[in-house]
Amino acid sequence: EVxxxxxxxGLVQPGGSxxxxxxxxxxxxxxxxxxxxxxxxxxxxxxxxxxxxxxxxTYSADSVKGRFTTSRDNSKDTLYLQMNSLRAEDTxxxxxxxxxxCSSVSCYxxxxxxxxxxxxxx
Amino acid sequence: AIQLTQSPSSLSASVGDRVTxxxxxxxxxxxxxxxxxxxPGKVPKLLIYDASSLRSGVPSRFSGSGSGTEFTLTINxxxxxxxxxxxxxxxxxxxxxxxxxxxxxxK
Numbered sequence: 085e086v087x088x089x090x091x092x093x094g095l096v097q098p099g100g101s102x103x104x105x106x107x108x109x110x111x112x113x114x115x116x117x118x119x120x121x122x123x124x125x126x127x128x129x130x131x132x133x134x135x136x137x138x139x140x141x142t143y144s145a146d147s148v149k150g151r152f153t154t155s156r157d158n159s160k161d162t163l164y165l166q167m168n169s170l171r172a173e174d175t176x177x178x179x180x181x182x183x184x185x186c187s188s189v190s191c192y193x194x195x196x197x198x199x200x201x202x203x204x205x206x
Numbered sequence: 207a208i209q210l211t212q213s214p215s216s217l218s219a220s221v222g223d224r225v226t227x228x229x230x231x232x233x234x235x236x237x238x239x240x241x242x243x244x245x246p247g248k249v250p251k252l253l254i255y256d257a258s259s260l261r262s263g264v265p266s267r268f269s270g271s272g273s274g275t276e277f278t279l280t281i282n283x284x285x286x287x288x289x290x291x292x293x294x295x296x297x298x299x300x301x302x303x304x305x306x307x308x309x310x311x312x313k
Contacts, residue, residue: 121250128307129242129250129293134300143300146207179249189256190238190297196249 086110086195088180093200100170100204106163106180106197114138114158117183119193120165122176132178135163148174170204177201208233208296212305218313225281227308229294234274238297241270241279244307245290253292254279284310 092104106118120132133144133154142154153166163180177199184194209232219225229239237257242250252261254270257277267282281288289312294305 128291129244129295129304131295131302131304134302143302145301184252185255187256187259189236192240192252192255192297194252194261198249 086182088182088195088197090178090180090197090200093178093202095203095205096170097206098171098204101166101168102170102202104165104167104178104180104200104202106165108161108163108180108182111182113156113161117191117193118156118163119181119183120154120163120178121181121196122174122178123199124173124176127176130176133165167202170202172204175202175204207301208235208299208303210294210296210303210305212292212294212308214308215306216309216311218311219284220313221284221286223284223313225284225288225310227279227292227294227310229272229277229279229305231275231277231296235296235298237273239270239272239277240295240297241268242293242295243288243290244293250293281310286312 087109089107096102119134135142135154139156151169155164179199180197181193182195183191211230213228239257241254244250253264258270269280291307291309293307
Protein backbone atom coordinates (compact mmCIF):
# COMPACT_ATOMS: atom_id res chain seq x y z
CA GLU A 85 0.00 0.00 0.00
CA VAL A 86 1.31 3.39 -1.00
CA UNK A 87 1.92 5.59 2.01
CA UNK A 88 3.25 9.12 2.20
CA UNK A 89 3.85 10.69 5.59
CA UNK A 90 4.73 14.35 5.87
CA UNK A 91 6.42 15.80 8.91
CA UNK A 92 8.27 18.93 9.98
CA UNK A 93 5.43 21.42 10.01
CA GLY A 94 4.88 23.86 12.82
CA LEU A 95 4.94 27.49 13.87
CA VAL A 96 7.77 29.67 12.55
CA GLN A 97 8.36 33.40 12.57
CA PRO A 98 8.39 35.45 9.39
CA GLY A 99 11.81 35.26 7.81
CA GLY A 100 12.48 31.90 9.40
CA SER A 101 13.17 28.49 7.91
CA UNK A 102 11.61 25.07 8.10
CA UNK A 103 12.29 21.74 6.41
CA UNK A 104 9.46 19.42 5.58
CA UNK A 105 9.94 15.71 5.00
CA UNK A 106 7.77 13.19 3.23
CA UNK A 107 8.55 9.56 4.02
CA UNK A 108 7.40 7.16 1.33
CA UNK A 109 6.62 3.47 1.53
CA UNK A 110 4.78 0.81 -0.40
CA UNK A 111 6.33 1.59 -3.77
CA UNK A 112 9.71 2.03 -5.41
CA UNK A 113 10.30 5.65 -4.52
CA UNK A 114 13.14 6.20 -6.99
CA UNK A 115 10.86 5.35 -9.92
CA UNK A 116 8.52 8.32 -9.46
CA UNK A 117 8.55 12.08 -9.74
CA UNK A 118 7.31 13.70 -6.56
CA UNK A 119 5.40 16.92 -5.99
CA UNK A 120 4.56 19.36 -3.21
CA UNK A 121 1.14 21.02 -3.18
CA UNK A 122 -0.21 23.38 -0.54
CA UNK A 123 -3.50 24.84 0.57
CA UNK A 124 -3.66 28.03 2.60
CA UNK A 125 -6.55 28.35 5.08
CA UNK A 126 -9.74 29.13 3.23
CA UNK A 127 -7.92 29.19 -0.11
CA UNK A 128 -7.56 26.89 -3.08
CA UNK A 129 -4.89 24.38 -3.96
CA UNK A 130 -1.51 25.67 -5.09
CA UNK A 131 1.14 23.51 -6.73
CA UNK A 132 4.53 24.21 -5.15
CA UNK A 133 7.18 22.07 -6.81
CA UNK A 134 8.17 18.85 -8.53
CA UNK A 135 11.36 16.83 -8.48
CA UNK A 136 12.36 14.19 -10.98
CA UNK A 137 12.97 10.55 -10.10
CA UNK A 138 16.71 10.94 -9.83
CA UNK A 139 16.52 14.35 -8.18
CA UNK A 140 18.43 16.13 -10.93
CA UNK A 141 15.55 18.29 -12.15
CA THR A 142 13.20 20.49 -10.16
CA TYR A 143 10.58 23.07 -11.03
CA SER A 144 8.76 25.35 -8.64
CA ALA A 145 5.98 27.89 -8.48
CA ASP A 146 6.90 31.51 -9.05
CA SER A 147 5.66 32.31 -5.53
CA VAL A 148 8.37 30.16 -3.89
CA LYS A 149 11.19 30.37 -6.41
CA GLY A 150 14.46 31.35 -4.78
CA ARG A 151 13.12 30.63 -1.28
CA PHE A 152 12.08 26.95 -1.33
CA THR A 153 14.28 24.05 -2.40
CA THR A 154 12.96 20.59 -3.23
CA SER A 155 15.23 17.60 -2.85
CA ARG A 156 15.04 13.86 -2.28
CA ASP A 157 17.10 11.05 -0.85
CA ASN A 158 16.26 7.89 -2.74
CA SER A 159 18.33 5.80 -0.33
CA LYS A 160 15.97 6.90 2.44
CA ASP A 161 12.77 7.02 0.34
CA THR A 162 12.26 10.56 1.51
CA LEU A 163 11.27 13.83 -0.16
CA TYR A 164 12.18 17.20 1.32
CA LEU A 165 11.08 20.80 1.06
CA GLN A 166 13.50 23.32 2.49
CA MET A 167 11.63 26.55 3.10
CA ASN A 168 13.59 29.76 3.75
CA SER A 169 12.58 33.39 4.12
CA LEU A 170 9.11 32.32 5.12
CA ARG A 171 6.24 34.76 4.84
CA ALA A 172 2.77 34.86 6.35
CA GLU A 173 1.34 33.90 2.97
CA ASP A 174 3.25 30.62 3.11
CA THR A 175 0.93 29.50 5.91
CA UNK A 176 -0.74 26.38 4.56
CA UNK A 177 -1.14 22.65 4.77
CA UNK A 178 1.63 21.13 2.67
CA UNK A 179 1.01 17.84 0.89
CA UNK A 180 3.46 15.62 -0.90
CA UNK A 181 2.04 13.76 -3.87
CA UNK A 182 3.34 10.91 -5.97
CA UNK A 183 3.04 10.59 -9.72
CA UNK A 184 0.27 8.12 -10.50
CA UNK A 185 0.34 7.71 -14.26
CA CYS A 186 2.16 9.04 -17.30
CA SER A 187 0.13 9.19 -20.49
CA SER A 188 1.49 10.20 -23.87
CA VAL A 189 0.56 13.76 -22.89
CA SER A 190 1.84 14.22 -19.35
CA CYS A 191 2.44 12.67 -15.93
CA TYR A 192 -0.27 13.13 -13.32
CA UNK A 193 -0.01 12.76 -9.56
CA UNK A 194 -2.69 11.37 -7.32
CA UNK A 195 -1.37 9.60 -4.24
CA UNK A 196 -1.16 12.15 -1.45
CA UNK A 197 0.06 12.31 2.11
CA UNK A 198 -2.24 13.65 4.79
CA UNK A 199 -0.44 16.96 4.92
CA UNK A 200 1.51 18.95 7.47
CA UNK A 201 0.53 22.42 8.65
CA UNK A 202 3.00 25.26 8.43
CA UNK A 203 2.08 28.45 10.23
CA UNK A 204 4.17 31.57 9.69
CA UNK A 205 3.40 34.11 12.36
CA UNK A 206 5.08 36.29 14.94
CA ALA B 207 2.75 30.99 -16.20
CA ILE B 208 -0.52 29.66 -17.58
CA GLN B 209 -3.42 31.08 -15.59
CA LEU B 210 -6.56 29.00 -15.20
CA THR B 211 -9.89 30.67 -14.47
CA GLN B 212 -12.72 28.49 -13.27
CA SER B 213 -16.35 29.42 -13.45
CA PRO B 214 -18.50 29.57 -11.56
CA SER B 215 -16.58 29.91 -8.30
CA SER B 216 -19.52 28.30 -6.53
CA LEU B 217 -22.88 26.83 -7.39
CA SER B 218 -25.88 25.34 -5.67
CA ALA B 219 -27.43 22.25 -7.15
CA SER B 220 -29.80 19.46 -6.23
CA VAL B 221 -29.26 15.73 -6.23
CA GLY B 222 -29.90 14.50 -9.74
CA ASP B 223 -28.91 17.75 -11.44
CA ARG B 224 -26.39 18.01 -14.23
CA VAL B 225 -23.52 20.31 -13.35
CA THR B 226 -20.97 21.87 -15.70
CA UNK B 227 -17.79 23.62 -14.55
CA UNK B 228 -15.60 25.56 -16.96
CA UNK B 229 -11.84 26.10 -16.83
CA UNK B 230 -10.37 28.73 -19.15
CA UNK B 231 -6.65 29.01 -19.79
CA UNK B 232 -4.69 32.18 -20.48
CA UNK B 233 -2.68 30.29 -23.12
CA UNK B 234 -3.83 27.42 -25.23
CA UNK B 235 -2.57 23.89 -24.88
CA UNK B 236 -3.69 20.54 -26.12
CA UNK B 237 -5.02 18.25 -23.44
CA UNK B 238 -2.68 18.20 -20.45
CA UNK B 239 -5.37 19.04 -17.96
CA UNK B 240 -6.69 17.26 -14.89
CA UNK B 241 -9.70 17.70 -12.65
CA UNK B 242 -9.54 17.06 -8.91
CA UNK B 243 -12.28 16.73 -6.31
CA UNK B 244 -11.49 17.99 -2.81
CA UNK B 245 -13.59 17.52 0.28
CA PRO B 246 -12.89 19.17 3.66
CA GLY B 247 -10.51 17.14 5.77
CA LYS B 248 -9.67 14.81 2.89
CA VAL B 249 -6.90 14.75 0.31
CA PRO B 250 -7.72 15.76 -3.25
CA LYS B 251 -8.84 13.02 -5.60
CA LEU B 252 -7.98 12.85 -9.29
CA LEU B 253 -11.08 12.45 -11.44
CA ILE B 254 -10.04 13.24 -15.01
CA TYR B 255 -6.67 13.41 -16.76
CA ASP B 256 -5.66 14.25 -20.32
CA ALA B 257 -8.74 16.54 -20.28
CA SER B 258 -11.19 13.72 -20.95
CA SER B 259 -9.85 10.41 -19.60
CA LEU B 260 -11.66 9.05 -16.59
CA ARG B 261 -9.40 7.84 -13.79
CA SER B 262 -10.07 4.21 -12.95
CA GLY B 263 -12.53 3.85 -10.11
CA VAL B 264 -14.21 7.21 -10.73
CA PRO B 265 -17.94 6.99 -11.47
CA SER B 266 -18.91 7.41 -15.10
CA ARG B 267 -21.21 10.34 -14.27
CA PHE B 268 -18.02 12.44 -14.31
CA SER B 269 -16.73 13.48 -17.71
CA GLY B 270 -14.28 16.01 -19.07
CA SER B 271 -13.87 17.68 -22.41
CA GLY B 272 -12.11 20.50 -24.17
CA SER B 273 -8.78 21.61 -25.56
CA GLY B 274 -7.00 24.83 -26.32
CA THR B 275 -8.20 27.42 -23.85
CA GLU B 276 -11.53 26.01 -22.69
CA PHE B 277 -12.14 22.84 -20.73
CA THR B 278 -15.22 21.54 -18.94
CA LEU B 279 -16.04 19.08 -16.21
CA THR B 280 -19.56 17.69 -16.29
CA ILE B 281 -21.24 15.76 -13.52
CA ASN B 282 -24.35 13.97 -14.70
CA UNK B 283 -26.97 13.20 -12.07
CA UNK B 284 -25.26 14.79 -9.08
CA UNK B 285 -25.04 12.51 -6.06
CA UNK B 286 -24.84 13.47 -2.36
CA UNK B 287 -21.17 12.42 -2.23
CA UNK B 288 -20.32 14.82 -5.07
CA UNK B 289 -20.72 17.95 -2.98
CA UNK B 290 -17.16 19.21 -2.83
CA UNK B 291 -14.77 21.69 -4.38
CA UNK B 292 -13.46 20.94 -7.85
CA UNK B 293 -10.17 22.15 -9.30
CA UNK B 294 -8.68 22.04 -12.75
CA UNK B 295 -4.90 21.90 -13.13
CA UNK B 296 -2.77 22.23 -16.22
CA UNK B 297 0.16 19.91 -16.79
CA UNK B 298 1.21 21.45 -20.10
CA UNK B 299 4.15 23.45 -18.84
CA UNK B 300 5.88 24.47 -15.64
CA UNK B 301 5.00 25.99 -13.34
CA UNK B 302 1.94 23.82 -13.01
CA UNK B 303 -1.10 25.84 -12.05
CA UNK B 304 -4.53 25.21 -10.56
CA UNK B 305 -7.74 26.99 -11.22
CA UNK B 306 -9.29 28.84 -8.31
CA UNK B 307 -11.81 26.08 -7.57
CA UNK B 308 -15.55 25.62 -7.85
CA UNK B 309 -17.49 24.80 -4.72
CA UNK B 310 -20.53 22.65 -5.40
CA UNK B 311 -23.08 23.03 -2.61
CA UNK B 312 -26.42 21.48 -1.87
CA LYS B 313 -29.44 23.55 -2.90
